Amino acid sequence: MEARRGYESFGGRATEFVSDSQPWWPPHPQAAPGSPNVIVMLVDDLGFSDLGPFGSEIPTPHVDRLADDGWVFTNYRTAPMCSPARAALLTGLNPHRAGFGFVAHTDPGYPGFTCELPADAPTLAESLRAGGYATFMVGKWHLTLESRLHDAADRSSWPLQRGFDRYFGSMDGFTSLHHPHRLVRDNSVVDIQEFPEGYFLTDELVEESLAMIDELRVNDTRKPFFLYFAHTSVHGPIQAKNVDIEKHRGRYEAGWNALREARFARQCELGIFPQHAALPSEALADGDRIPEWDTLDAAERELFARHMEVYAAAVDEVDQSLGRLTAHLEQLGELENTIIVLTSDNGGTAEGGSSGTRSYFAQFGVSTRLPEDWVRDVSRDPELIGGPQLFSQYPTGWARVSNTPFRSFKSSTYEGGVHAPLIVSWPSAPARARGLRDQFVFVSDLAPTILELAGVAPLAQRGGVTAQDPDGRSVADVLEDPSAGGRETQYFECVGRRALVDGDWKAVSPVPPTRAEGGGGGRWELYDLAADPTETRDLASADPDRVAELAERWRAEAWQNAVFPLDDDGTLHKTRPSSEAVLAEPVTLVPFRPPLERFRSAQLTVLRSFRVEIDLEMRRGGAGVLLAHGDQGGGYLLALDGGGLLLSYNAYGDMQRARGASLGEGAHEITLHVEELPELRWRLSVEVDGVPDAAIERVPMLLGMAPFTGISVGYDYGGPVDWQLYERHRSYRLREASIDRICIVPGARSQHDKTILRSIGDAVAEIAD
Known part of the structure; x- marks a missing residue:
């Protein structure tokens, strides 16, 4: 048989392989009769104690039902951060061997940090699909380098190329639930110009899941399915629907000290911890970062309680999503023979700081030192927390409650960072005993366990290359036998x-x-x-x-496990491949298309000066957005409004505006200048036909992950930059005017930008030296 030569992306590098002339992917045989469906529901940043079976006061009746007829693992551990946990879950490899020693935002050039799944590591979806399963995914992917999320990127690491038949969700690490910054269906960005009133992403993820199942059943009543439901909740910005927030009004007035003690008492009653276990004292449990509740004034207690009411509502909505799925499976007569795995990717997070924040992006993902007068929490009405106008994160005191009774938080290797809830349910499983399990199980054990329960062998090869041996081991025997051994x-x-x-x-x-x-x-x-x-x-x-x-x-x-090198001097994750430099070259955009992807947009504007050049043909009554970049978490916008130009700047929730002179009909050359000032500030100014027209003199730069929503031209996509403008005009699509040309021209990188661009040749030369 004639050999076929090709190339696979392996750890971000081109690796040659040779196979026969047949497609590399295996055939899809008919699954064995009675094979179970499989659902893995992964919740983002959920703490160990946030679900009812683990001691929470948050009502989670559907999770409780799952636990009552299943197995509750009290000694389950995961990776300290989200992408590493997801890579280990899907491959059965340890996080660094799966290429994810860090989240999918950097590639410093080392095997354990490529942030790309290895080409010789079949995913759980690939093995199940080879075993005759339909494979579906909704929600957060976060297993593709951010520099490969744009519309011209290599898609070899996208969900469909890693074993899923269908995908809908956010490829990025998180998004707004009210106005997602970017949605992808299968391999393409979803072109939606404006979200309907009351839109909420968690609800749409459920609807998409049900549709995938129904469309399968219309065509094949017997084929089992695998659904990977990766929630974007409860990652920041923490958001929820008002109707759910109201259900938790007043629940947290007693404060975080009392709630933590109450959760721990319930955990001991439930048998999760032995009676000799102790709640770590303030000195051990980050007490220096968490004020005593009784020392807070009334306004602080109201604000902080509101943060937790929203968080509780988000957890409530996760429970509701599970309830809708299980109700539908029950209606189809398939719930009894469905394996459901529910867990979290890491511990609760302390990203919000001691007071929480209503300005999430003012500090999240920022890699440079901030000035002393930097505003980390723009003071806004607490009633807005959780809604579409505000991007928030709860205070550290509530994060400690989430992780009760453990120390520390997400990204830590104390138990608070790695000890997570795990529930497994399979009503029709022939098991003797259900209930609590205290065996040590690690996230890489989940894929081998699921494959064994489903009766599907893991793929021995991928792309003509022998598959790596998994690090995880099946713990299916633990379900059957409470005395079976766990991981050591x-x-x-x-x-x-x-x-x-x-x-x-x-x-x-x-x-x-x-x-x-x-x-x-x-x-x-x-x-x-x-x-x-x-x-x-x-x-x-x-x-x-x-x-x-x-x-x-x-x-x-x-x-x-390819863990080295350690980030011993703080520069490892500031290093990026020099191939990304092309993403910072000038870009000419097309009006009314889907927004330029987040990271691609950021390369043009973040930590640098830049300008936007617009050739405009103005007609009578011309109005609408010319350019919008960002959302309620931070951004800037230039629009035709009231006969002239409106420049809006959202500094993490602090709005500033400037208006220009009336703009006559005909052709105009408009230039928006964004100039870097000392102390991480910008000056924004607009020229019309070479004449100064409007300016905002001094504002905080947008840093880190802001602006989060990418650049849209001719309308303001998704979460609006300027809420007042949005209330009057929604996305404010440009009318009675046309953009003949719009180009974004980046300036020099800021001295505050510590990114190190390196080529493979430079790295090889350094090693040789």
């Missing part, structure tokens, strides 16, 4: 923070070692998790030999 050992690493669990012992190094100390060096703590599951008693000084042994074990595991 697992390493953890996140931005240089390290940990190793080995049986009942856990070694934790909460800060990266110096280069001189080496990968296994630095300061380590030691905990006996059997006697002290909440890490309250550091035994390192009493047992230095065990500490040294576990530190060396961690170092050996790190070498086997």
Whole structure:
């Protein structure tokens, strides 16, 4: 048979493979009669105690029902951040071996940090599809480098190319639930000019899921399906519907100290923790970052309680989504033979800071040092929290409640960062005993377990290349036998923070070692998790030999799993491939098309000066948006309004506007200048035919992930930059005027931009030296 030569994307590099002339993907045989459907529901940034079966006061009746007839895992751990957990879940590999030692935003050039799934690592979807399953996904993907999310990008790492028949959702790490910044269906961006009143993404994800199932059943009544439902809740910005927020009004007036104690008491009653377990004291449990509730004034308590009411509503909506899915399966007669796995990707997050924020993007994802007078929380009506006008994140005190009873938060290797809820349900499974399971299970164990339960063998090859052996092992026997053994050992690493669990012992190094100390060096703590599951008693000084042994074990595991190099000087994740430089070249845009993708847009504007050149033909009555970039989290807009130009700037919720002179009919050359000033500020000015027309003198730069919504021309897509303008005109599509040309010209990078662009040749030369 004639050989076929081709290329696969492997870890961000081109790798040649040879196969026969047949397609590389395997055939789709008929699944075995009675094969179960599989649903994996993954919730973003959900803390260990946020669901009813794990001690929460938030009503979650559908999750409770799942737990009552299933298995509740109390000793499940995941990666400290979202992309690494998702990569491990889908491949059965440890996060770094799956290419994700970090979230999908950088590629510093090392195998453990490519932020691309390896070409020789079949996903759970690919194996199930080969076994005769229909494969569906909705929600957050976050397993493609952000520089490969634009419309001309290589799609080899997109969901359909990694085993899913259908996909609908946000490829990025998060989005607004009221006005998503970008939605993708299958391999194409969804071209929606304006969202209807009352739109809410969680509801649409459920509708899309039900439609995929129904369309399958219309055509094939027997074929099992795999649905990966990856919620965008409860990641920031935390948003919910007003009707759900109102259900939780007043629930959090007692404050975070009381709620944390109440959750822990319920956990002990439920048998999740032994009676000897202790709630970590304020000194251990980030008390320096969390004010005592009783010391807050009335306004602060009202504001902080509102943040948690919205968070509770978001969790409530996750529960509702599960209820709608299970009700539909029950109606189809398929619920009994459906495996449902419900979990979180990491612990609750402290991104909101001690006071929370109503200006989420003012600090999220910012890699440069901010001035002392930087406003991190624009003061706005607390009633707006959760709604479409405001991007918020709850305070650290509530994040600690979410992670009850553990220490620390997302991105930490303490239990608060990695200990997550896990529930498995399969009503028709021939199992003797259901209920609590305390075996150690890691996220990479989920794919092998699901494949065994479904009766599907993992793919032995992908793309003509032998598949990597998984790091995870099936824990299907744990469902059948409460005394079956779990995992013994697992390493953890996140931005240089390290940990190793080995049986009942856990070694934790909460800060990266110096280069001189080496990968296994630095300061380590030691905990006996059997006697002290909440890490309250550091035994390192009493047992230095065990500490040294576990530190060396961690170092050996790190070498086997491509964990090195550690980010010991803070520059690892500032390094990016020089191939991205082309994304910062001038761009000529086309009116009324879908917005330029978020990261592509940001390369033109973030941490730099830039200008926008517009050739406009003005007619009588001309009005509408010329250019919009951003949303209620931060952005800028230039529109024809009231006969002249309107310049709007949204500084993370603080609105500023400037108006120009009346604009006559005919052709005009309009230029928007955005000039960098000291202290991370911009000056915005508009010229019409070479004459100054309007200006905003000094505003905070948009940094990090802002502007989040990409650049739209001829209308304001999605979440509006200027809410007052939106209330009058909605997306304000341009009329009685035409844009003949619009070009964005980036200026030089700011001195505050610490990004390091490197070519492969430079890296090879450095290694050779």
